[in-house]
Amino acid sequence: MEPDIKIILREILLGFWKVHILHHAAEGPVVGQWMLQELRRHGYEVSPGTMYPLLQRMERNGWLRSEVNPEGGPRARKSYYLTQRGHEVLEFLRERVEELWMEITNEAEH
Amino acid sequence: MEPDIKIILREILLGFWKVHILHHAAEGPVVGQWMLQELRRHGYEVSPGTMYPLLQRMERNGWLRSEVNPEGGPRARKSYYLTQRGHEVLEFLRERVEELWMEITNEAEH
DNA sequence: GACATTATTACGATAACCGACTACGATTGG
DNA sequence: CCAATCGTAGTCGGTTATCGTAATAATGTC
Numbered sequence: 001m002e003p004d005i006k007i008i009l010r011e012i013l014l015g016f017w018k019v020h021i022l023h024h025a026a027e028g029p030v031v032g033q034w035m036l037q038e039l040r041r042h043g044y045e046v047s048p049g050t051m052y053p054l055l056q057r058m059e060r061n062g063w064l065r066s067e068v069n070p071e072g073g074p075r076a077r078k079s080y081y082l083t084q085r086g087h088e089v090l091e092f093l094r095e096r097v098e099e100l101w102m103e104i105t106n107e108a109e110h
Numbered sequence: 111m112e113p114d115i116k117i118i119l120r121e122i123l124l125g126f127w128k129v130h131i132l133h134h135a136a137e138g139p140v141v142g143q144w145m146l147q148e149l150r151r152h153g154y155e156v157s158p159g160t161m162y163p164l165l166q167r168m169e170r171n172g173w174l175r176s177e178v179n180p181e182g183g184p185r186a187r188k189s190y191y192l193t194q195r196g197h198e199v200l201e202f203l204r205e206r207v208e209e210l211w212m213e214i215t216n217e218a219e220h
Numbered sequence: 221g222a223c224a225t226t227a228t229t230a231c232g233a234t235a236a237c238c239g240a241c242t243a244c245g246a247t248t249g250g
Numbered sequence: 251c252c253a254a255t256c257g258t259a260g261t262c263g264g265t266t267a268t269c270g271t272a273a274t275a276a277t278g279t280c
Contacts, residue, residue: 015122075227
């Protein structure tokens with residue numbers, strides 16, 4: 001089991017913490033570094049090279065919008081907010097998570 | 111929202127139906143075509159070119175094992191069974207799904 | 221000036237998608 | 251009874267996009 005963790009993380013859990021991100025963005029602005037820590041807390045080891053392109057994609061998709069101090073230079077810290085569209089996506093995902101949860105906990109011991 | 115579905119599917123829901131597969135394999139042997147239908151029923155459009163390599167990877171990882179009629183030729187139908195290791199992986203995933211579910215439904219309106 | 225924080229980038233490896241294709245079996249029709 | 255057709259199941263090829271690692275750059279702080 002232990003050696004499978006990395007494979008599971010990449011193969012399956014990738015989408016899970018993306019939901020986390022949207023969820024957190026709904027509660028307040030999200031910053032890349034903070035999100036990396038938060039995910040580590042949950043056992044998801046995510047690298048910057050994965051996180052930042054992801055946040056950019058989500059912004060490109062219109063799920064997040066970012067604010068940045070224009071004086072801060074090209075690597076200034078960016079705060080991401082959930083957009084209206086992002087809220088709809090999150091709601092949709094909530095339903096999917098619930099559906100999955102219901103399905104796999106139905107342990108009727110066949 | 112509508113146009114986002116495809117993106118969501120690829121970006122986030124990919125892992126979800128992989129859990130579905132393991133779950134179904136725990137209940138009984140799983141066949142590619144049947145699984146494709148089952149996922150369509152849940153709204154996940156997956157192409158054969160995605161499904162079959164995935165099943166092969168899962169077998170390679172030791173989560174599934176396949177049985178096939180040796181007389182059936184190179185494209186004979188394969189039945190996939192969940193291995194002991196697959197059970198452990200599934201159990202691990204159950205916990206992760208629960209954790210995610212708990213987290214995102216905790217709507218304490220901050 | 222040294223150090224911490226934060227984000228960006230490059231690049232190799234792998235996965236995902238689409239669609240066309242192959243192989244076998246069952247059914248139908250002359 | 252043979253042959254053509256259709257349905258089912260899985261494979262393959264080529265392109266695109268994502269992930270991971272690690273190095274890098276810019277700004278703020280002591």
